[in-house]
Amino acid sequence: MLKATKAVAAAAGVMGVLAAGVASAEPLFHAQPGAAIEVMTPGRGVSLDIGGKHAIGYFVAANKACQLTVVIADAFSGEASLDSPGTRFVLPVSAGKTFKVDASAGQSAEFFCGLGAARMIARVYDRAPYKS
Template sequence: MAAFNVKGSVAALASVLVAASAASAAGTVSDPVQLKLTPRHGVSFDVGSKRAIAYYLGKGGLCDLTVLMSDASLHDEIKGAATRVTIPVIPTRSARIDTAEGKTLEFKCQPSASAMSVTVLEQVAFAANRK
């Protein structure tokens, strides 16, 4: 079994996030309403004070989603480590990831894993008045 190098992995993830931050505006959206993803093509966007990168692979008819999140950086500086989440999403279903700032990322897998969409939702707590 191959050894897992944590420092190398964190450095690689941080490099990916910095590269994505410097990407052209065509792939970057600030507080998106809804973004479309296609297999093997990532998209980066800001979610509050965080920077997210999402991509997926179509495996066995499922959307094998990977999301990387870290603190948003200015001027190519690297802050802290990135968090990586991998989730298999069934076609016509969705997966949600909540942030600490009250936002939810909702990823929907299209039939046959042909595409995915990501929507940033605001979490709003609701309590009915008791009578």
């Protein structure tokens, strides 16, 4: 029983160190509890479900900003349809700044450009936490 307790304590300690590392690495970014967070590096894509939409994005670092490319389309419902092929956004996000997208069902996505444009933090969150 003592070994199991030590293993749980060690795992909790590791998780605490990892969480503190993410929080301290980007002091300008404050994640809300319950938000789904993805850390993006240059050229590494991310796939997010935002309400009834699906978004795929990536960025490259250029001119001290995150050059973000995001394609947003209707979420796949099992039937192939070209009614909504998607919309592509290409925009610079300055270091320390965010780009937000609001979708249906009260959900939004936020893309935060980290210091030095070395990485981005993408998160999906509820705009209306008390939906009925």
